[in-house]
Amino acid sequence: MSNSRHLPAAPTTSRDLAAASGVTAHWHDEHQIVYASRGVVAVHTETSRWIAPAHRALWIPSGAVHSHRAYGVTRLHFLGLTQNPLKLHEPTALAVSPLLRELLITYTELTDRETPAGKRMRAVLLDQLATASERPVRVPAAHDPRLAAVCATLETDPSDTRGLEALGREAGASGRTLTRLFRDEMGMTFPQWRTQVRLYHALRLLAEGQPVTAVALQCGFATASAFIDVFRRSLGHTPGSYL
CATH class of the missing domain: 2.60.120.280 (Regulatory protein AraC)
Structure with missing residues:
Protein backbone atom coordinates (compact mmCIF):
# COMPACT_ATOMS: atom_id res chain seq x y z
CA MET A 1 0.00 0.00 0.00
CA THR A 131 -18.67 -1.75 25.64
CA ALA A 132 -18.76 -3.48 22.23
CA SER A 133 -17.02 -6.86 22.30
CA GLU A 134 -14.36 -7.87 19.79
CA ARG A 135 -15.68 -10.43 17.26
CA PRO A 136 -13.30 -10.66 14.31
CA VAL A 137 -13.32 -12.41 10.99
CA ARG A 138 -9.66 -11.73 10.28
CA VAL A 139 -7.18 -13.23 7.83
CA PRO A 140 -3.57 -12.28 8.73
CA ALA A 141 -0.99 -11.92 5.98
CA ALA A 142 1.85 -14.47 5.68
CA HIS A 143 5.49 -13.39 5.27
CA ASP A 144 7.46 -16.63 5.00
CA PRO A 145 7.29 -17.66 1.31
CA ARG A 146 6.48 -21.29 2.18
CA LEU A 147 3.60 -20.24 4.43
CA ALA A 148 2.44 -17.69 1.86
CA ALA A 149 2.31 -20.43 -0.80
CA VAL A 150 0.10 -22.63 1.39
CA CYS A 151 -2.16 -19.69 2.23
CA ALA A 152 -2.46 -18.73 -1.45
CA THR A 153 -3.52 -22.29 -2.33
CA LEU A 154 -6.33 -22.26 0.23
CA GLU A 155 -7.35 -18.70 -0.61
CA THR A 156 -7.77 -19.77 -4.24
CA ASP A 157 -9.76 -22.87 -3.28
CA PRO A 158 -11.09 -22.80 0.31
CA SER A 159 -12.80 -26.16 -0.35
CA ASP A 160 -9.36 -27.83 -0.45
CA THR A 161 -9.44 -30.25 2.51
CA ARG A 162 -5.80 -31.37 2.50
CA GLY A 163 -3.79 -31.23 5.70
CA LEU A 164 -0.52 -29.43 6.33
CA GLU A 165 1.70 -32.37 5.37
CA ALA A 166 0.15 -32.63 1.90
CA LEU A 167 0.09 -28.86 1.40
CA GLY A 168 3.66 -28.60 2.65
CA ARG A 169 4.98 -31.02 0.03
CA GLU A 170 3.98 -28.50 -2.64
CA ALA A 171 5.41 -25.55 -0.69
CA GLY A 172 8.68 -27.21 0.30
CA ALA A 173 8.08 -27.34 4.04
CA SER A 174 7.19 -30.03 6.54
CA GLY A 175 3.92 -30.06 8.42
CA ARG A 176 5.81 -29.34 11.64
CA THR A 177 7.48 -26.28 10.12
CA LEU A 178 4.18 -24.95 8.81
CA THR A 179 2.50 -25.54 12.18
CA ARG A 180 5.21 -23.40 13.80
CA LEU A 181 4.90 -20.70 11.14
CA PHE A 182 1.14 -20.44 11.60
CA ARG A 183 1.65 -20.02 15.32
CA ASP A 184 4.50 -17.52 15.03
CA GLU A 185 3.30 -15.40 12.08
CA MET A 186 -0.48 -15.68 12.32
CA GLY A 187 -0.92 -15.99 16.06
CA MET A 188 -3.33 -18.88 15.50
CA THR A 189 -3.34 -22.57 14.62
CA PHE A 190 -3.78 -23.85 11.09
CA PRO A 191 -7.37 -25.04 11.74
CA GLN A 192 -8.23 -21.63 13.22
CA TRP A 193 -6.75 -19.83 10.22
CA ARG A 194 -8.54 -22.12 7.76
CA THR A 195 -11.85 -21.45 9.51
CA GLN A 196 -11.26 -17.69 9.24
CA VAL A 197 -10.51 -18.00 5.51
CA ARG A 198 -13.62 -20.10 4.93
CA LEU A 199 -15.82 -17.66 6.83
CA TYR A 200 -14.27 -14.74 4.94
CA HIS A 201 -15.14 -16.33 1.61
CA ALA A 202 -18.56 -17.44 2.88
CA LEU A 203 -19.54 -13.89 3.81
CA ARG A 204 -18.51 -12.66 0.38
CA LEU A 205 -20.58 -15.34 -1.37
CA LEU A 206 -23.60 -14.78 0.87
CA ALA A 207 -23.46 -11.04 0.11
CA GLU A 208 -23.58 -11.92 -3.59
CA GLY A 209 -26.81 -13.84 -3.02
CA GLN A 210 -25.59 -17.42 -3.25
CA PRO A 211 -27.63 -20.04 -1.32
CA VAL A 212 -26.35 -21.46 1.95
CA THR A 213 -25.83 -25.00 0.67
CA ALA A 214 -23.78 -23.83 -2.32
CA VAL A 215 -21.68 -21.57 -0.10
CA ALA A 216 -21.01 -24.43 2.33
CA LEU A 217 -19.67 -26.67 -0.43
CA GLN A 218 -17.59 -23.93 -2.07
CA CYS A 219 -15.97 -23.10 1.25
CA GLY A 220 -15.01 -26.67 2.18
CA PHE A 221 -17.65 -27.64 4.70
CA ALA A 222 -18.80 -31.28 4.51
CA THR A 223 -22.47 -30.38 4.91
CA ALA A 224 -24.67 -27.32 5.11
CA SER A 225 -25.45 -28.13 8.75
CA ALA A 226 -21.72 -28.19 9.61
CA PHE A 227 -21.33 -24.79 7.94
CA ILE A 228 -24.31 -23.35 9.81
CA ASP A 229 -22.94 -24.63 13.12
CA VAL A 230 -19.46 -23.10 12.60
CA PHE A 231 -20.98 -19.87 11.29
CA ARG A 232 -23.30 -19.52 14.29
CA ARG A 233 -20.56 -20.29 16.84
CA SER A 234 -18.12 -17.85 15.22
CA LEU A 235 -20.45 -14.97 14.33
CA GLY A 236 -23.43 -15.43 16.62
CA HIS A 237 -25.97 -15.68 13.78
CA THR A 238 -26.98 -18.16 11.10
CA PRO A 239 -25.82 -17.63 7.51
CA GLY A 240 -29.46 -17.28 6.46
CA SER A 241 -29.62 -13.96 8.33
CA TYR A 242 -27.15 -12.49 5.82
CA LEU A 243 -29.17 -13.33 2.73
Whole structure:
Protein backbone atom coordinates (compact mmCIF):
# COMPACT_ATOMS: atom_id res chain seq x y z
CA MET A 1 0.00 0.00 0.00
CA SER A 2 2.92 2.31 -0.72
CA ASN A 3 0.78 4.54 -2.97
CA SER A 4 -1.72 5.32 -0.22
CA ARG A 5 -3.32 8.73 0.12
CA HIS A 6 -3.18 10.88 3.25
CA LEU A 7 -6.64 12.15 4.18
CA PRO A 8 -6.09 14.00 7.50
CA ALA A 9 -9.69 14.02 8.76
CA ALA A 10 -11.69 10.82 9.12
CA PRO A 11 -15.14 11.92 7.93
CA THR A 12 -18.42 11.13 9.63
CA THR A 13 -20.77 10.33 6.77
CA SER A 14 -22.59 7.57 4.91
CA ARG A 15 -22.37 6.46 1.29
CA ASP A 16 -23.36 3.66 -1.05
CA LEU A 17 -20.89 1.42 -2.85
CA ALA A 18 -21.80 -0.70 -5.85
CA ALA A 19 -21.03 -4.40 -5.70
CA ALA A 20 -17.31 -5.13 -6.24
CA SER A 21 -16.38 -1.43 -5.95
CA GLY A 22 -14.15 0.02 -3.28
CA VAL A 23 -12.09 2.82 -1.79
CA THR A 24 -8.36 2.82 -2.55
CA ALA A 25 -5.65 2.71 0.12
CA HIS A 26 -5.51 5.75 2.40
CA TRP A 27 -4.90 6.79 6.00
CA HIS A 28 -6.17 9.39 8.46
CA ASP A 29 -4.80 11.37 11.37
CA GLU A 30 -7.99 10.44 13.22
CA HIS A 31 -9.57 7.15 14.26
CA GLN A 32 -12.52 5.76 12.34
CA ILE A 33 -15.38 3.28 12.67
CA VAL A 34 -16.52 1.64 9.41
CA TYR A 35 -19.91 -0.09 9.37
CA ALA A 36 -21.94 -1.66 6.57
CA SER A 37 -25.68 -1.58 7.32
CA ARG A 38 -26.31 -3.38 4.03
CA GLY A 39 -24.01 -5.70 2.13
CA VAL A 40 -20.55 -6.71 3.34
CA VAL A 41 -17.39 -4.60 3.51
CA ALA A 42 -13.84 -5.95 3.54
CA VAL A 43 -11.06 -3.77 4.90
CA HIS A 44 -7.47 -4.51 3.91
CA THR A 45 -4.56 -3.25 5.99
CA GLU A 46 -0.85 -3.88 5.56
CA THR A 47 -0.95 -6.87 7.92
CA SER A 48 -4.45 -8.37 7.67
CA ARG A 49 -7.77 -8.51 5.88
CA TRP A 50 -10.99 -8.02 7.79
CA ILE A 51 -14.56 -8.56 6.68
CA ALA A 52 -17.60 -7.05 8.35
CA PRO A 53 -21.23 -7.98 7.67
CA ALA A 54 -24.16 -6.16 9.28
CA HIS A 55 -23.42 -7.51 12.77
CA ARG A 56 -19.85 -6.19 12.81
CA ALA A 57 -18.16 -2.79 12.63
CA LEU A 58 -14.45 -2.20 12.05
CA TRP A 59 -12.25 0.03 14.18
CA ILE A 60 -9.46 1.68 12.17
CA PRO A 61 -6.89 3.50 14.36
CA SER A 62 -5.25 6.71 13.22
CA GLY A 63 -2.31 6.21 10.89
CA ALA A 64 -3.38 2.73 9.75
CA VAL A 65 -3.25 2.44 5.95
CA HIS A 66 -6.42 0.71 4.75
CA SER A 67 -8.67 0.19 1.76
CA HIS A 68 -12.31 -0.88 1.43
CA ARG A 69 -14.03 -3.37 -0.87
CA ALA A 70 -17.78 -3.94 -1.14
CA TYR A 71 -19.39 -7.32 -1.69
CA GLY A 72 -22.97 -6.94 -2.79
CA VAL A 73 -24.58 -3.50 -2.94
CA THR A 74 -23.27 -1.93 0.27
CA ARG A 75 -24.34 0.97 2.44
CA LEU A 76 -21.34 2.25 4.41
CA HIS A 77 -21.35 4.41 7.52
CA PHE A 78 -18.15 6.17 8.65
CA LEU A 79 -17.64 7.65 12.12
CA GLY A 80 -14.56 9.83 12.63
CA LEU A 81 -13.13 10.12 16.15
CA THR A 82 -10.37 12.40 17.45
CA GLN A 83 -10.21 10.43 20.73
CA ASN A 84 -9.76 6.70 21.27
CA PRO A 85 -12.68 5.62 23.50
CA LEU A 86 -11.96 1.94 22.81
CA LYS A 87 -8.28 2.11 23.83
CA LEU A 88 -7.48 -0.07 20.79
CA HIS A 89 -4.35 0.47 18.72
CA GLU A 90 -4.83 -2.17 16.03
CA PRO A 91 -7.69 -2.63 13.54
CA THR A 92 -10.41 -4.63 15.27
CA ALA A 93 -13.84 -6.03 14.44
CA LEU A 94 -16.57 -5.12 16.95
CA ALA A 95 -19.91 -6.77 17.62
CA VAL A 96 -22.81 -4.45 16.72
CA SER A 97 -25.92 -4.68 18.90
CA PRO A 98 -29.34 -3.61 17.53
CA LEU A 99 -29.03 -0.34 19.47
CA LEU A 100 -25.50 0.37 18.22
CA ARG A 101 -26.62 -0.38 14.67
CA GLU A 102 -29.40 2.20 14.80
CA LEU A 103 -27.13 4.77 16.43
CA LEU A 104 -24.44 4.35 13.74
CA ILE A 105 -26.97 4.63 10.94
CA THR A 106 -28.85 7.60 12.36
CA TYR A 107 -25.88 9.61 13.59
CA THR A 108 -23.84 9.28 10.38
CA GLU A 109 -26.85 10.40 8.34
CA LEU A 110 -27.64 13.50 10.43
CA THR A 111 -27.37 16.77 8.55
CA ASP A 112 -26.56 18.73 11.75
CA ARG A 113 -24.73 16.86 14.50
CA GLU A 114 -24.09 19.95 16.64
CA THR A 115 -27.64 20.27 17.91
CA PRO A 116 -28.32 19.26 21.55
CA ALA A 117 -30.03 16.11 20.29
CA GLY A 118 -27.08 15.28 18.03
CA LYS A 119 -24.61 15.72 20.90
CA ARG A 120 -26.68 13.48 23.18
CA MET A 121 -26.85 10.85 20.47
CA ARG A 122 -23.07 10.96 20.06
CA ALA A 123 -22.58 10.47 23.80
CA VAL A 124 -24.79 7.36 23.80
CA LEU A 125 -23.04 6.10 20.65
CA LEU A 126 -19.61 6.42 22.30
CA ASP A 127 -20.90 4.61 25.40
CA GLN A 128 -22.14 1.73 23.24
CA LEU A 129 -18.87 1.54 21.33
CA ALA A 130 -16.85 1.44 24.56
CA THR A 131 -18.67 -1.75 25.64
CA ALA A 132 -18.76 -3.48 22.23
CA SER A 133 -17.02 -6.86 22.30
CA GLU A 134 -14.36 -7.87 19.79
CA ARG A 135 -15.68 -10.43 17.26
CA PRO A 136 -13.30 -10.66 14.31
CA VAL A 137 -13.32 -12.41 10.99
CA ARG A 138 -9.66 -11.73 10.28
CA VAL A 139 -7.18 -13.23 7.83
CA PRO A 140 -3.57 -12.28 8.73
CA ALA A 141 -0.99 -11.92 5.98
CA ALA A 142 1.85 -14.47 5.68
CA HIS A 143 5.49 -13.39 5.27
CA ASP A 144 7.46 -16.63 5.00
CA PRO A 145 7.29 -17.66 1.31
CA ARG A 146 6.48 -21.29 2.18
CA LEU A 147 3.60 -20.24 4.43
CA ALA A 148 2.44 -17.69 1.86
CA ALA A 149 2.31 -20.43 -0.80
CA VAL A 150 0.10 -22.63 1.39
CA CYS A 151 -2.16 -19.69 2.23
CA ALA A 152 -2.46 -18.73 -1.45
CA THR A 153 -3.52 -22.29 -2.33
CA LEU A 154 -6.33 -22.26 0.23
CA GLU A 155 -7.35 -18.70 -0.61
CA THR A 156 -7.77 -19.77 -4.24
CA ASP A 157 -9.76 -22.87 -3.28
CA PRO A 158 -11.09 -22.80 0.31
CA SER A 159 -12.80 -26.16 -0.35
CA ASP A 160 -9.36 -27.83 -0.45
CA THR A 161 -9.44 -30.25 2.51
CA ARG A 162 -5.80 -31.37 2.50
CA GLY A 163 -3.79 -31.23 5.70
CA LEU A 164 -0.52 -29.43 6.33
CA GLU A 165 1.70 -32.37 5.37
CA ALA A 166 0.15 -32.63 1.90
CA LEU A 167 0.09 -28.86 1.40
CA GLY A 168 3.66 -28.60 2.65
CA ARG A 169 4.98 -31.02 0.03
CA GLU A 170 3.98 -28.50 -2.64
CA ALA A 171 5.41 -25.55 -0.69
CA GLY A 172 8.68 -27.21 0.30
CA ALA A 173 8.08 -27.34 4.04
CA SER A 174 7.19 -30.03 6.54
CA GLY A 175 3.92 -30.06 8.42
CA ARG A 176 5.81 -29.34 11.64
CA THR A 177 7.48 -26.28 10.12
CA LEU A 178 4.18 -24.95 8.81
CA THR A 179 2.50 -25.54 12.18
CA ARG A 180 5.21 -23.40 13.80
CA LEU A 181 4.90 -20.70 11.14
CA PHE A 182 1.14 -20.44 11.60
CA ARG A 183 1.65 -20.02 15.32
CA ASP A 184 4.50 -17.52 15.03
CA GLU A 185 3.30 -15.40 12.08
CA MET A 186 -0.48 -15.68 12.32
CA GLY A 187 -0.92 -15.99 16.06
CA MET A 188 -3.33 -18.88 15.50
CA THR A 189 -3.34 -22.57 14.62
CA PHE A 190 -3.78 -23.85 11.09
CA PRO A 191 -7.37 -25.04 11.74
CA GLN A 192 -8.23 -21.63 13.22
CA TRP A 193 -6.75 -19.83 10.22
CA ARG A 194 -8.54 -22.12 7.76
CA THR A 195 -11.85 -21.45 9.51
CA GLN A 196 -11.26 -17.69 9.24
CA VAL A 197 -10.51 -18.00 5.51
CA ARG A 198 -13.62 -20.10 4.93
CA LEU A 199 -15.82 -17.66 6.83
CA TYR A 200 -14.27 -14.74 4.94
CA HIS A 201 -15.14 -16.33 1.61
CA ALA A 202 -18.56 -17.44 2.88
CA LEU A 203 -19.54 -13.89 3.81
CA ARG A 204 -18.51 -12.66 0.38
CA LEU A 205 -20.58 -15.34 -1.37
CA LEU A 206 -23.60 -14.78 0.87
CA ALA A 207 -23.46 -11.04 0.11
CA GLU A 208 -23.58 -11.92 -3.59
CA GLY A 209 -26.81 -13.84 -3.02
CA GLN A 210 -25.59 -17.42 -3.25
CA PRO A 211 -27.63 -20.04 -1.32
CA VAL A 212 -26.35 -21.46 1.95
CA THR A 213 -25.83 -25.00 0.67
CA ALA A 214 -23.78 -23.83 -2.32
CA VAL A 215 -21.68 -21.57 -0.10
CA ALA A 216 -21.01 -24.43 2.33
CA LEU A 217 -19.67 -26.67 -0.43
CA GLN A 218 -17.59 -23.93 -2.07
CA CYS A 219 -15.97 -23.10 1.25
CA GLY A 220 -15.01 -26.67 2.18
CA PHE A 221 -17.65 -27.64 4.70
CA ALA A 222 -18.80 -31.28 4.51
CA THR A 223 -22.47 -30.38 4.91
CA ALA A 224 -24.67 -27.32 5.11
CA SER A 225 -25.45 -28.13 8.75
CA ALA A 226 -21.72 -28.19 9.61
CA PHE A 227 -21.33 -24.79 7.94
CA ILE A 228 -24.31 -23.35 9.81
CA ASP A 229 -22.94 -24.63 13.12
CA VAL A 230 -19.46 -23.10 12.60
CA PHE A 231 -20.98 -19.87 11.29
CA ARG A 232 -23.30 -19.52 14.29
CA ARG A 233 -20.56 -20.29 16.84
CA SER A 234 -18.12 -17.85 15.22
CA LEU A 235 -20.45 -14.97 14.33
CA GLY A 236 -23.43 -15.43 16.62
CA HIS A 237 -25.97 -15.68 13.78
CA THR A 238 -26.98 -18.16 11.10
CA PRO A 239 -25.82 -17.63 7.51
CA GLY A 240 -29.46 -17.28 6.46
CA SER A 241 -29.62 -13.96 8.33
CA TYR A 242 -27.15 -12.49 5.82
CA LEU A 243 -29.17 -13.33 2.73
